[in-house]
Amino acid sequence: NPLEGELVEEFKGYVFKVVARGTAGNDGNVYRYYFSTSPTASLxxxxxxxxxxxxxxRMPPALKQSTVHLYPFxxxxxxxxxQSNYDVDGTAQLAVFSVSKNGHPAAASGDKQWVSSVLPITDKERGLSLDLRLTTTSKTPNDMQFYVTDQYDxxxxxxxxxxGGPPRYKYDIDMKIHR
Incomplete structure (x- = not known):
């Protein structure tokens, strides 16, 4: 029942908290979650x-190219x-897409390394999600980690x-007609 969650005003809705931790082994902590209104059917x-x-x-292996989208709000x-990331292995490129960024590059880490990069946010981007797009041509799957903080950490x-849906760049064309 969606109303059994915790009411969180920031999200204007109810929240259920799920914590999953891999406590042993090297399974890559790969989990899948599904929401359903029924315990016996996928509704x-x-x-x-x-x-x-x-x-x-886990970044999936690429036949030709593999892309993963992360949507920070x-x-x-x-x-x-x-944006901070760990263990990208230097095998992927990271680009930021939004209503005012059309593939701005961001730092991607090497093997067993952390790396960060800071990006300014425009007025047009506030209240929407960004698209952090990781692209690789590596044929080997790779486990990695990401998080994003604001200016206050x-x-x-x-x-x-x-x-707001997947971000789409809005072209701003300034045209002048000379007569």
């Missing part, structure tokens, strides 16, 4: 969404973000379904 929760403050995931108080949520 979607209307308006349901999932978020996390940190992603640990930028609230109305964010001036800049700091407060973690920003990554949503499974991006708030």
């Amino acid at each position: 979607p929760v209307p308006g349901g969404n999932a978020f996390t403050y940190e992603y640990c995931f 930028v609230n109305d108080k964010v001036v800049s973000i700091k 407060t973690a920003l949520p990554f949503f499974a379904v991006p708030i």
Whole structure:
């Protein structure tokens, strides 16, 4: 029952908290979660969404090219973000897409290394999700870790379904007619 969650005003809805930890072995901590209104059938929760403050995931192997999208939400108080990632192995490129960024490069880490980069946020990006797009041509799967903070080092949520939909760059063309 969606109303049995914790009411969180910031998200204008109810939240269920799930914590999963791999305590032993090298399984890559790979988990899948599904929302359903039924315990016996896969019935979607209307308006349901999932978020996390940190992603640990496996980059799938590429036949030609593999792409993963991460959608951090930028609230109305964010001036800049700091994206941090671990163990990308130097095999993927990271680019940021939004209504005002069309593939801005961001730092991607090497093998067993942390790296961060800071990106300014424009007025147009506030209240929407960004698209952190990782692209690789590596034929080997790779486990990696990501998180994003604001200018105060407060973690920003990554949503499974991006708030405002997947970001699309809005071209700003300034034309002048000379007569």
